[in-house]
Amino acid sequence: MSVRGFWALSLSLAVCGWLGVVFVSGVLPPSVLGLIVLLPLIALAVSGTAAPFVWLAVRRLRARGIGERPALALRASGWLGLWVAACVWLRIAGLFSWVIAATLAVVLVLLESFLLQNTKRAA
16 A cells, blocks of 8 residues: 555545544434444544554654555554444443553454464464
């Protein structure tokens, strides 16, 4: 994936996600259907918003492998979007605690590190 394609994709994900969140939260009444539609839109919006920042931070820190491949930064920001959507869902269900959020974050970081190791071995 080229850098221009990465920026275009992350910008379009962020705009579509946030417009969807605003539309769903403003138009649909609070219901299970609204929640089912809202949570993936939140994950999409956070992923698209965080992707450029993740890529710039990784390039600034000069981490090997990710700086040259923006698709890996998009995947990492996807994990962040999934984590935020899971935390929102837990908060709505009344089950949110910082211990659960931290445990979920550690699991997602370990999963991403496992995937990074597999891509390095394949290359």
